[in-house]
Amino acid sequence: MKFYDCTSAPSPRRVRVFLAEKGIELPTVQVDLAKGEQYGEAFQALNPRCTVPVLQLDDGSCLTESLAICSYLESVYPSPALLGHDARQRALILEWNARIESEGLLAVAEAFRNRSRGFQNRALTGPQPYAQLPQLVERGRQRAQLFLDSLDAHLADTPYVAGGHYSLADITALVAVDFAGWIKLAIGERKHLGRWHRSVSARPSATA
Numbered sequence: 465m466k467f468y469d470c471t472s473a474p475s476p477r478r479v480r481v482f483l484a485e486k487g488i489e490l491p492t493v494q495v496d497l498a499k500g501e502q503y504g505e506a507f508q509a510l511n512p513r514c515t516v517p518v519l520q521l522d523d524g525s526c527l528t529e530s531l532a533i534c535s536y537l538e539s540v541y542p543s544p545a546l547l548g549h550d551a552r553q554r555a556l557i558l559e560w561n562a563r564i565e566s567e568g569l570l571a572v573a574e575a576f577r578n579r580s581r582g583f584q585n586r587a588l589t590g591p592q593p594y595a596q597l598p599q600l601v602e603r604g605r606q607r608a609q610l611f612l613d614s615l616d617a618h619l620a621d622t623p624y625v626a627g628g629h630y631s632l633a634d635i636t637a638l639v640a641v642d643f644a645g646w647i648k649l650a651i652g653e654r655k656h657l658g659r660w661h662r663s664v665s666a667r668p669s670a671t672a
């Protein structure tokens with residue numbers, strides 16, 4: 465297997481933390497997104513959608529979504545379990561993972577990519593040019609703020625995002641909350657979110 469990464473980007477960090485929690489080391493290739501390596505012919509042959517992370521399997525085929533990659537790794541390296549121990553836990557983890565992606569990661573990306581000078585005509589990922597829409601900066605920020613509020617409220621009743629055990633949902637939430645810092649949204653007074661964030665950030669995997 466070979467892992468295509470970019471250390472500065474949030475999505476591949478999800479896979480890096482997942483790998484670290486499992487104690488897996490993979491041959492890794494850095495893709496320089498700032499230099500546009502994701503649009504090059506060599507990378508497009510692996511992932512025509514021009515995004516990282518990518519996991520290339522030993523038969524040469526590629527997985528190009530964080531969730532698919534983590535799900536594959538969970539099957540190959542089941543311990544420690546990060547996608548639950550039974551059907552209900554797994555479903556809950558996947559539900560939170562999907563919510564955090566759409567309400568957290570995509571909201572922050574909307575605000576960030578529609579504002580930053582380096583993302584002109586790159587407001588969405590992929591090979592097609594998409595112009596920035598300035599109205600989406602504030603909307604993305606508002607959505608991201610609501611996401612932090614709702615996660616704070618949820619964490620009042622549960623130690624980890626999907627219940628009593630650390631899981632993929634915590635990894636995705638950690639990456640989303642740290643990514644919110646890119647648009648200057650902090651945890652602030654959200655005390656349940658703060659307690660959870662200190663706990664998951666203290667795990668050695670958080671620096672992966």
Ligand SMILES: N[C@@H](CCC(=O)N[C@@H](CS)C(=O)NCC(=O)O)C(=O)O
Binds near residue numbers: 497529
């Ligand atoms: N849903 C995808 C999202 C992947 C994604 O958006 N990756 C970003 C980095 S965080 C990327 O490759 N961006 C390339 C670009 O900005 O051109 C996943 O989770 O794997």
